[in-house]
Amino acid sequence: MAEEPAFTRVLKAAEVEPGTKKAVEVNGHSVLVCHSNDRLFAVSNICSHAQEKLECGRMSRGWIACPIHGARFELATGRAMNPPAKQPIATYPVRIVDEWIEVSVPPPG
Amino acid sequence: MAAELEERKALSKGEARCPAADSTQEIIAKDKVAAPGWVRSESYQFLGDEDISTDRYIDPKFAQEELDKLWTRTWQFACREEHIPEVGDYHVYDLGPYSFIITRVAKNEVRAYFNACMHRGTKLRASGTEGRASEFKCSFHGWSWNIDGTNKGIVCEWDFPHVDRKKLTLPEARVELLGGFVFINMDPDAPPLAQYIGADFKKHIDAWKLEDRYTYLHVAKRLPCNWKLAIEAFLEAYHVIITHPQVAVSNGDANSQYDVYGEHVNRFISPLGVLSPHLSGKYTEEDILAQFTLGDSGALGGEKRTLGEGATARQVMADMFRGMFEKATNSDLSGVSDSELLDCYSYTIFPNLYLFPGISLPMVYRFRPDPRDHRWCLYEVMFLRPVPKDGKRPEPAEVIRLRDDQSFKDAEGMDPGFGAILDQDTDNLFLQQEGLEASAKHGLTLGNYQEIRVRHFEKAWEKYLAMAPKRPDRERLPRR
Numbered sequence: 001m002a003e004e005p006a007f008t009r010v011l012k013a014a015e016v017e018p019g020t021k022k023a024v025e026v027n028g029h030s031v032l033v034c035h036s037n038d039r040l041f042a043v044s045n046i047c048s049h050a051q052e053k054l055e056c057g058r059m060s061r062g063w064i065a066c067p068i069h070g071a072r073f074e075l076a077t078g079r080a081m082n083p084p085a086k087q088p089i090a091t092y093p094v095r096i097v098d099e100w101i102e103v104s105v106p107p108p109g
Numbered sequence: 110m111a112a113e114l115e116e117r118k119a120l121s122k123g124e125a126r127c128p129a130a131d132s133t134q135e136i137i138a139k140d141k142v143a144a145p146g147w148v149r150s151e152s153y154q155f156l157g158d159e160d161i162s163t164d165r166y167i168d169p170k171f172a173q174e175e176l177d178k179l180w181t182r183t184w185q186f187a188c189r190e191e192h193i194p195e196v197g198d199y200h201v202y203d204l205g206p207y208s209f210i211i212t213r214v215a216k217n218e219v220r221a222y223f224n225a226c227m228h229r230g231t232k233l234r235a236s237g238t239e240g241r242a243s244e245f246k247c248s249f250h251g252w253s254w255n256i257d258g259t260n261k262g263i264v265c266e267w268d269f270p271h272v273d274r275k276k277l278t279l280p281e282a283r284v285e286l287l288g289g290f291v292f293i294n295m296d297p298d299a300p301p302l303a304q305y306i307g308a309d310f311k312k313h314i315d316a317w318k319l320e321d322r323y324t325y326l327h328v329a330k331r332l333p334c335n336w337k338l339a340i341e342a343f344l345e346a347y348h349v350i351i352t353h354p355q356v357a358v359s360n361g362d363a364n365s366q367y368d369v370y371g372e373h374v375n376r377f378i379s380p381l382g383v384l385s386p387h388l389s390g391k392y393t394e395e396d397i398l399a400q401f402t403l404g405d406s407g408a409l410g411g412e413k414r415t416l417g418e419g420a421t422a423r424q425v426m427a428d429m430f431r432g433m434f435e436k437a438t439n440s441d442l443s444g445v446s447d448s449e450l451l452d453c454y455s456y457t458i459f460p461n462l463y464l465f466p467g468i469s470l471p472m473v474y475r476f477r478p479d480p481r482d483h484r485w486c487l488y489e490v491m492f493l494r495p496v497p498k499d500g501k502r503p504e505p506a507e508v509i510r511l512r513d514d515q516s517f518k519d520a521e522g523m524d525p526g527f528g529a530i531l532d533q534d535t536d537n538l539f540l541q542q543e544g545l546e547a548s549a550k551h552g553l554t555l556g557n558y559q560e561i562r563v564r565h566f567e568k569a570w571e572k573y574l575a576m577a578p579k580r581p582d583r584e585r586l587p588r589r
Contacts, residue, residue, distance in 0.1 A: 050248070058198060058241030061507045065240025067197075069248045072238060083235040084248040 007095065007102035016040065016101065021064070023055040028108040031092060033101055034075050037062045041075035042094040042103040048073075049085035123155030123557040126364070130386035133366035133378050140447035141424060147313040148378065148448050152368040156564050160552025163545045165570070166335040172483035176205045177578035179460060179570065182296040183373075184305050186462040186475055187211050187221060189491075190289050191323055191505045192239060197256050200239040202293070205480035207581075209282055210234050210245065211291055214257050219286060221293040222279040223581065228252045228263075245279075254279055280586040289320035290462075295581045306458060307371035313456070317466040322493035324473075324505035328520040329489045331513050334538035336461070336478040336486035337570065338545075342534050343455065343463065343474065344562035346379045350387045352533050357385040358392050358400040359422065360453075367561045372569050373459040375562040381451045381469075382423030397422035427451050434468055440495035442468065457562065459569045468495075484542055490517075490531065 010024040011033060021034040023045045030045035036059050043064070045054050052068040059065075063081060065072045071085030078088035093104040126132065134151065137144050165171045187202035188211050199212040201224060208224035210233060224232050226247040233245040233254070244261050246253040253261040260277040263269055282293045285302040292302055303311050332339045342348075349362035361380040369375045382401060384392055398414050401422065416425055427447035434450070435442045442450070449467055456464045463474035471493045479485035489508070496502050509520045517535075518528030555564050 056241070056243050058195075058239070060239075061504055065238070067241055067243040068246050070234040070238050070240050070242070072240060082238045 004093065005104045005106050007093070007097075007104045009097075009100045009102050011101045013096050013099050013101050019059070021055065021059055023053070024103075026103060026105040029090075029105050031103055031105055032064070033094065033103065034059055034064065036060070036064075036075055040094050040096070040101060042092040042105075043073065043075055043078055044090040044092075046089070047071055047085060048080060048087040048089050054089075121155075122158060123153065123561070125558065127386050130361070130364040130389070131383075132364055133361065133380050136361060136364075136380045136383055136423070137378075137448045137452070140427065142427070142445070142447045144446040144448040145316060147316055148446065148452075148454075150368075151366060152309065152370055153366075153558070153561060154369050155557060156369070156561065156568060158555070158557055160554055161564065161567050163548070163551050163553060165567075165574075166338055166542070167483075167546045169483045171574070172335075172478060172480075174574055174578075175478065176207075176480070177580060178576050179573040180204050180207065180295075181579050181581060182294070182299055182573060182576070183460050184285070184292045184294045184299070184302050184458070185460070186458075186473075187291045187293045189324060189505060190219070190286060190291060190320070191502065193219065193291075195241060197241045197243065198239070199234065199242055199256075201234050201236055203236045204477055207295065208232060208236055209293060211284075211293070212242070212256055217286075219284050219291055220258060221282040221284050221291075222254075222258055223282065223583075223586075226250075226252055227260075227277055227279070280581070280583045282581070283587065288314050288317065288464075289322065295586075296579060297585050297587060306374050310370045310374040310456070310458075313466075314464070317464075319464070319466065319493060321496050322471070323496050323503050324491045325494045325503065326492040326509075326520070326522045327489065327506045328491075328509045328511060328517065328523060329487060330511040330515070330517070330535075331479070332486050332488050332535050332538055333484065333513070334486065334542040335483055336476045337566075338538055338541055339486050339488055339535070340457070340461065340463075340476050340566065341563045342538060342541075344375075344377075344457065344566065345556075345559050346377060346453075347556060347559040348534075349379075350385055352537065353530055355400070356530065357388060359383070359397045360385055363387060363559070365559070367558060369561060369565045372572065374456060375565045376454060376456040377562065378448075379453040379455070380423075380448075381453060382421070382426045394420075394422045398425055401426055423447075423451065430469055438494050439497035439499065441498055442495075457566065459566060488535070 008026050016022050016033050016035045018035050021032055023032050032043050032045040034041040047054055047066040049071045054064050054066055057065045057067040062075050063072050069084050072081040073089050078091040080086055095102050188200040192200045193213040196213050199210050202209045202211055209221040210224045211221050213219050231247050231249045242256050244253050251264040255261045258279040260274045282295045285292045346362040346365040350357045361383045363386040365377050365379040367377050395416055398416050427450050430450040431442055453470045454467050461476045465472040473491040475489045477487045517531040518525050
């Protein structure tokens with residue numbers, strides 16, 4: 001069984017208030033930490049459709065929408081909810097330890 | 110002589126009312142907390158008694174004519190303002206082949222862009238989607254628009270010396286905001302919304318403050334019938350005793366009140382907590398209290414219902430509702446009348462919007478034709494609850510899309526009793542569609558009073574269908 005990548009501390013928990021999101025770089029990946037529907041999610045910040053950044057998109061009710069072409073993704077699973085995207089975006093394990101948000105993102109390559 | 114006059118009056122068309130039962134107004138007049146003026150008025154009008162031709166429901170040519178004549182001229186509910194709270198937020202609204210990106214461009218300004226790239230026509234946003242745009246960029250060749258509708262850029266502009274980007278702003282439908290609803294109209298010559306709905310009804314909707322509600326449940330389902338049949342299934346309480354026998358015990362159905370307002374708005378008031386005149390003498394006040402069904406009972410919990418000495422079921426329910434809805438929805442209902450807490454007010458704004466401004470039955474319905482098949486339509490029901498007293502507005506509910514074979518009870522958050530009512534209402538519809546196609550009688554026959562809303566609706570339909578086609582034309586639409 002593949003070992004889960006180590007968790008990396010990225011932000012203080014208080015920095016991502018309910019209904020907000022923040023982009024961070026981890027192991028060369030642009031990761032979006034989202035606080036929606038009373039929980040935290042960590043997903044790829046890059047839209048699977050045309051590689052645009054998702055960080056300025058609207059987040060609501062457990063999804064995020066790409067601000068450029070409008071694809072939406074489920075934060076819990078990364079599933080593409082509507083065109084023009086068909087492919088999912090990556091999702092990453094996320095946890096809070098000692099008031100810090102930690103994400104587990106694979107190493108580069 | 111006076112008695113004779115009375116008799117003649119009783120025989121005039123449209124004058125007859127359910128005999129031996131209190132009228133809706135008489136029922137409401139006995140309530141402890143008095144109803145406001147918009148409840149305590151009547152506006153019935155006799156509009157004829159000839160049959161309504163049925164080809165409009167079964168011949169696909171009318172579906173196309175509706176798209177060319179009716180939907181391009183009428184005010185339509187596109188989304189709620191709560192769906193686009195921030196500048197840049199958008200919501201895609203479709204009607205048949207037409208599609209609009211409803212976008213908030215400033216705190217108090219919403220626009221409806223025709224959802225098509227001005228290069229080779231690709232939709233700028235997929236149907237059924239929403240989000241926040243930093244730009245509307247076509248996913249085909251990348252022509253792009255700012256959220257204010259001005260053109261942002263053309264890829265390889267050197268190849269388009271014949272295109273003036275200043276003239277490339279996105280065409281818009283007209284937009285008006287009312288009661289938290291975003292209405293659009295594709296017709297640059299249509300009357301303003303206030304004139305379209307009329308001054309009388311404008312006073313009603315202004316009194317309801319529906320902008321202070323939020324959508325806590327939103328369910329969509331395809332129905333196997335023409336969109337007009339679906340609408341007309343909800344325009345009267347005449348069907349209650351047969352279609353919803355479980356409700357009739359606590360619903361004044363045959364003595365409901367029917368009103369019309371101008372050309373585009375009609376309503377009924379169906380009093381609850383009283384026995385159906387059909388069942389007179391067969392049930393007690395205890396029975397009425399026990400069988401009371403309502404749309405938003407999720408707000409109530411399992412409160413015990415008890416009838417005190419000399420009390421009426423209607424008053425007991427009103428008193429109970431006031432406290433329980435206040436608690437459950439964290440809202441202030443002290444100024445709300447018993448009737449507003451209990452009764453079913455159903456208003457139609459032609460062509461396809463229903464508003465139920467009551468507290469226990471707080472729905473919005475919307476019906477849209479299926480552009481590929483005139484024998485199918487899309488039905489939506491939304492429940493609007495008061496925004497909590499602390500002012501924190503919950504996000505509007507995500508749409509739950511039911512499969513064709515699913516019950517409304519399957520929608521999470523739907524009151525099972527109300528889901529059963531919607532199933533009963535909609536399960537007849539394929540039979541009516543098929544029956545109209547099978548029938549040797551080519552007209553609907555309508556009751557003069559209880560089915561006046563059906564006739565009123567069809568009169569408006571006939572008015573628009575008699576007009577010349579009017580497809581949206583970029584040159585005639587407002588553009589910045």
